[in-house]
Amino acid sequence: MDIALFSCLTFLGSTTAGFLGALTGLGGGVVIVPLLALVFGLDIRYAIGASLVLVIATSSGAAAAYVKEGFSNIRLGMFLEMATTFGAFLGAALAGMISTRIIAVIFGLVLLYSAFLSARGHRTGVTEDTPDFLANSLHLDAAYPGSQGLVPYHVHAVPTGFSLMFLAGTLSGLLGIGSRAVKVLAMDQAMHVPFKVSTTTSNFMIGVTAAASAGVYLNQGYIDPGLAMPVMLGVVLGSFLGSRVLVSSRTRLLRIIFAGVILILGFEMVYNGITGRL
């Protein structure tokens, strides 16, 4: 297989991943690394380098559509980015020190967790109306546009959310993914931020978090232009097409199928990591 054919196949795989990622809201990063490492047999460090690039592209691409809706909470995002960027920097530095087998196992576990979350679907957290002192003094409380005007909400459990975001950032830097699942968990479940707000704010944070690891990846030579080129172009095209398709009732079925694929990839990553084939 020469470089031209390899680029074509990677481009097609990335377009599909971007398309499904945009349609299901799970992002494309989680499937690109297993695709490159398991199917094409690439060293996992090249795979996570290319994946990180696509994470930034999808985040920035989707953010342009999101900001118009007015759901994202910029103050909350910026505040939590202090945790994610430090975590991402640390995670990216760790990626250079840890054996690729351990990275593969951790990656597999994150995939299994994401599959579990997306199959379960979204659960509405308990809505409390009592303001939180810390959230209030940091001006984190805001309002989002509802069907009958602005709906105000209170943010809770700031220290827990902040710690979870540090973990999300570390995983993002270590694995070259957006760790959307952990970010939404932190905001949605721990901080009781409304679902629409948590998804759009986490999307905005993903790009900034990934940029913090990107510098380290670049300096350590993980970002290969010949590999990142078809991956980035494919995912940009795929997620653009995905966002154009009307959301229908089939999305539920698609989510389950996609979750099944992630589940299988997760087991494969753990298995190959333990047996030392990655």
Next chain:
Amino acid sequence: MNDKRFAISDAGIDELIGGLLRVGVVVSSLIVLIGGGLYLKRHGTELPNYHMFYGEPSELRSVLGIVKEALSFSGRGIIQFGLLLLIATPVMRVAFAVVAFMIQRDRIYVGVTLIVLSVLLFSLAGGGR
């Protein structure tokens, strides 16, 4: 605190930033596409070598090296420059937020965004080596 005024200026800045991000993605994709064309034309028939990790050559690892490579019309250099531009879009977004919070005289968040911006710039400047 005058919440209404804050909300309006936030929305205006958001729209500006949303446009900036979209332009960033489109421009960097085009540069990657041009570099990719050159790269495939010159090296398309060679064999890919990603099974073992060697890391990139030093000139493709730093901001200055990448700019130099791109100016010498190397396909890989041009792609890497496009990727660098893509990485810069969220950094620009944070820089915009610093200015926005300064205009709003929100001291806490000027500090918060400056911390985030410093981590990003430190990482890009090679602090993680």
